[in-house]
Structures are given as C-alpha cells and as structure tokens.
Amino acid sequence: MATNINFSLNKGELAAIIGVNGIGKSTLLRTLGKVQPKLSGNILLNSTPLEKLTSLALATEISVVLTEPIASKNLTVMELVSLGRQPYTNWIGTLSDQDKTKIKSALNLVELTSLQYKKCYELSDGQLQKVMIARALAQDTPVILMDEPTSHLDLYHKVQILKLLQDIAHKTQKTILFTTHEIEIAIQLCDKMLILEKGKSAFGEPCDLIRNKNFENLFPSDTITFDGKTGAFRVNK
Amino acid sequence: MPQSKTYRIYFLLLLVVLLACFLVNISLGSVAIPFKEVVNAILGKVTERESWAYIIWDYRVPKALTAILVGSGLALSGLLMQTLFRNPLAGPFVLGISSGASLGAAILIMGASLFSGLFSFGLVNDISLALASSIGSFVVLLAVMVVASRVKDTMALLIIGLMFGSLTSALVSVLSYFTTAEKLQQYIYWSFGSLGNLSWQQLLLLAIITAVGLVISILCIKPLNSLLLGEHYARSMGVNIKRSRYAIILATGLLAGGATAFAGPIAFIGLAVPHLTRQIFNTTDHRILLPAVMVYGAILMLICDTIAQWPSSASVLPINAITSIIGAPVVIWLLVRKRKMVF
Numbered sequence: 001m002a003t004n005i006n007f008s009l010n011k012g013e014l015a016a017i018i019g020v021n022g023i024g025k026s027t028l029l030r031t032l033g034k035v036q037p038k039l040s041g042n043i044l045l046n047s048t049p050l051e052k053l054t055s056l057a058l059a060t061e062i063s064v065v066l067t068e069p070i071a072s073k074n075l076t077v078m079e080l081v082s083l084g085r086q087p088y089t090n091w092i093g094t095l096s097d098q099d100k101t102k103i104k105s106a107l108n109l110v111e112l113t114s115l116q117y118k119k120c121y122e123l124s125d126g127q128l129q130k131v132m133i134a135r136a137l138a139q140d141t142p143v144i145l146m147d148e149p150t151s152h153l154d155l156y157h158k159v160q161i162l163k164l165l166q167d168i169a170h171k172t173q174k175t176i177l178f179t180t181h182e183i184e185i186a187i188q189l190c191d192k193m194l195i196l197e198k199g200k201s202a203f204g205e206p207c208d209l210i211r212n213k214n215f216e217n218l219f220p221s222d223t224i225t226f227d228g229k230t231g232a233f234r235v236n237k
Numbered sequence: 238m239p240q241s242k243t244y245r246i247y248f249l250l251l252l253v254v255l256l257a258c259f260l261v262n263i264s265l266g267s268v269a270i271p272f273k274e275v276v277n278a279i280l281g282k283v284t285e286r287e288s289w290a291y292i293i294w295d296y297r298v299p300k301a302l303t304a305i306l307v308g309s310g311l312a313l314s315g316l317l318m319q320t321l322f323r324n325p326l327a328g329p330f331v332l333g334i335s336s337g338a339s340l341g342a343a344i345l346i347m348g349a350s351l352f353s354g355l356f357s358f359g360l361v362n363d364i365s366l367a368l369a370s371s372i373g374s375f376v377v378l379l380a381v382m383v384v385a386s387r388v389k390d391t392m393a394l395l396i397i398g399l400m401f402g403s404l405t406s407a408l409v410s411v412l413s414y415f416t417t418a419e420k421l422q423q424y425i426y427w428s429f430g431s432l433g434n435l436s437w438q439q440l441l442l443l444a445i446i447t448a449v450g451l452v453i454s455i456l457c458i459k460p461l462n463s464l465l466l467g468e469h470y471a472r473s474m475g476v477n478i479k480r481s482r483y484a485i486i487l488a489t490g491l492l493a494g495g496a497t498a499f500a501g502p503i504a505f506i507g508l509a510v511p512h513l514t515r516q517i518f519n520t521t522d523h524r525i526l527l528p529a530v531m532v533y534g535a536i537l538m539l540i541c542d543t544i545a546q547w548p549s550s551a552s553v554l555p556i557n558a559i560t561s562i563i564g565a566p567v568v569i570w571l572l573v574r575k576r577k578m579v580f
Binding site: 030033034035055056057058059060062063064066068069070071072074075079080083084086087089091092093139 | 323455456458459462463464465466467469470472473474475476477478515520521522524
C-alpha cells in the first residue's frame, strides 16, 4: 500500500493517478470523493476540510465515476444522465430548462445523443462507461473524480475520452482526477501525474517525472523497462 | 414531453379499470343484488330492500376499500424494498417482514396460553392483533436493518432475510405445538388472510397508517431514483443515505406491517406487482412507478377478492391462496415472454 501521499491540484488541471494493482489508487480516489471514510490525513477543498461539507454541498463540488456496476440497468441513457442533475432539482426531481440544457450538452460531448433513448442493458460496457462519464459531466461540478474511466474502451475511444477530459478541464477550468493503467497515454495528455509506489509517491508534471526517472521502478525491471526518450514501456524478451 | 402525455392516458385508463373492479367487487357476493340496486345504494338512494343497502355499506364497501388499501400498500412496500435492496427478489415476504407480523400475531393468539402470567385472557381482539403483528414486523425489519448495516452484499442480506423468515416460522411452529386446538385454529384463520371483518373504525386506522407510509414514500422519491445507481452514486449526488434508508424502511414497515396486521399475511402482491408494473410501464422513474404500483396493487387485490368470494356462492376462499394462484402464473408468463427480469 502507498503511504505518505501529498499533492494538490489547481483549477483546470487534468491529472492521473497511476500505480500497480492493489497499491491503493481506487482507495485514494474514493477517499477523496468521500465515497469511503478516510483512514488518516487531511483532504482540503478550496481550503475547507472535506468532512465539514454536507453531502448536498459536496454534490455540487465533486462528481464521481466509479468502477462498481450500477444497480438498475433498466434506466434509459437519458434518465441516467438526468440523475446527475439531482443536487440542483427540487424535492421531487423536476428538471428545469437549465438542467435539460446541461444534460443535452453532456450527452453531446461524449457523442451519445443517438443512444439517448436506449436502455442501459442494451449498451456495451464501453458505451455504458461513456454514459457514466456523461452523468458526471451533467452534475457540472468544479471537481470530477473518475476511477478507471476508460478501462472498457478500445484504444481510439480511450484517447478520444481522455482528450475530451483534457479539453473540458482546460476550457471550463474544471479539475479532473482519474485513475488509469494507460500510463503512456496519460503521459501525453495529463497536466499532472501522481505515481503511487510502496511507501512513497511522486507527483508532478509528466516531463519532470520522466526526468527524475520516477517511472523506471514502477514495474520489475527484469520484465518491463521504461524508455525515457519515447515515454513508452518496453517488454524485455 | 410526449412521454408524460401517454402516461397520463395510462393512468386515466387504470383508474377507470380500478373503478370498474370496485363496482364489480361490491356487486358480487353470497347475496345476489341487482347491479342497479348496488349503484342506488352507493349513491345513497333508497334500495328495493333495506337489507341490501346494509350489506353494501357495512360489509361489501369496507371489504373493497380494505382490498384497495392492502393491495396498494403491499405493492408500494414491495417497490420500496426492491429499490432499497437493489434486488428484484426483495419484497415484504422475502425479507421476513410478513413472517415477523405472523410471529407477533402468533405470540398474541397462542402465546397467551403459554405465558398466562404475562398475558391476561381476553386480550386478543382485532386492535391488539393489529398492534402485535405491526410490532412483530417492525422487530424483524429492525433486525434485518441492523444486519444490513454490517453486511455490504445485498445477496447475503437477502439470504439473511430468508433466514429470519424461517426462524420466525420455526418459532410459530413451536408455539403451535404447545397451544390448544382452539387457539391454533384462530391463528390459522388469521394466516389465511381476510379482507372482510373490518369495521369502519379499523378501516380508518388502516387508511391512516397507509397514508403516513405513502407520504413518507413520496418524500423519498428523489433518493429512491438515485438509489437505482447504487448507494455510492446516490451519496455522491447529495442523498443523505442513512436518513433515506431509515425513512424507506419505516415506510415499508408501516405499509406492509399495517396491511398484514389487518388482513393477515398476503403473499405475492408485494413481490410481483412492482414487476408487473415495470413490464407494462417500462420505466424505473419512481415518480411514475409509485402511483402505478399502487393502482395496480389495488386492482389486482380487488380481482383476487372477487374470485375469492366466488360469485353467488356462500363460501369464501382464503385470499392468501388466491393471490398466489392468480399471481404466480402471471409473473411466470410475463418473464417467459420477455425472457428478462427487468429491474
């Protein structure tokens, strides 16, 4: 397990958490999103401790995309994305015109408009993942946390989604933090990266991390080595 | 939106069906009364025979209203359970709520002979029976809740609910073994379920309990909708999970406990009506589902009761058997036809 993790993100930054299986990427992300209670340490959002915020206030600040399957797949894409507007709707959940606009633009961004009346059980895993991302976008929060948002997507759609996230972060000044195993894509697209390793962690811009050789020891070097010039991993034969 | 318009037509149609079922239900019974006279009696006009108005107002109308309250209450509690536990198999019966009510009733009816020091005789009347079964269902519900807060896996929770159910049944068996034949008979009659025998006062009490349960459920519509994504997502969308969970459990306890208390344990309605409704309405939005399951539950209960009183025969079949005989094949047929349990 990674310990002594210390980092901060600014507005408009796209950042990735990387590390080997079981190091605590998801745990860290879920703790940051208050999905699970923290073990120790401090989490500040605009210099306010996270635990001081009510769940409703938090819902307008942080949205999440989790790896767990959704309970009901009988929802339509539209209904699911609409649920992202819940923090803003009245007691029974009536959508205002502004809510509908946000939902439409979220669907547009991830190119799901043509699927909006489909039921979730009719979608592929990759499509469903895009729906969950759209839901988080519809929630329209300054911070978005995503746990492996591209795990079910093919290479093209992985890049497409991550580029979209980069675009959203830069244009709308949102802070987007996600966990991923796509280290090579992340190096090319992210503003900041957090590398979790046993007992230590490194945080910074991808170029600096490469320069400091932080990627070299990520995996056992007799199997995989990192090439700092190309920013790619190589399998040792 | 065009969608909401079609829903409105559906609801209008359903209400007409409900009214029709209500009229058919009260116009049939062991005493044959012409339909025109039934309408006359309802409208408060003079009927051909005085006894007809009496039969209609003091027997058939309360029974039909009980059917509506019990049917809609059980159906709604089933919907709440299924969404809260995110499990299509959940329902007042599966989670042991009804068994809890049975235990409460059994202790009151049959336990009196065992613990004669604690219970004074003559305590068993309809009000105390209702109270005992409500307490019974709440106790089991709370026990399931306590376990639920420790167990994260909903499948395990469901099995725990079943275990609670069989545990309470076992306790009832022990009680029945030691009790007198007369008390046992009284208990068995209660367990058959019965919609009749409710006075207007008791009906009022049931209506109040159901109304409170309904109001709590309506206030929970938004959390219920977000729970469709799971508790973690619901929390991330600003839902106070703990409070919502207790509110939903409380509403279920009132609705299912109240219905079971006054009408006995009635199988099938709570589990099946939400599924039937989802199949027909094809939505998961609780703003639509909540009223829909209530109307469906009421209609189904009225139909079952109409069959139970077996038109123009003197005997009344146990309602609990009828709901299962009618309902189970319907659900099986629906699932086979659609090949998928949409939840």
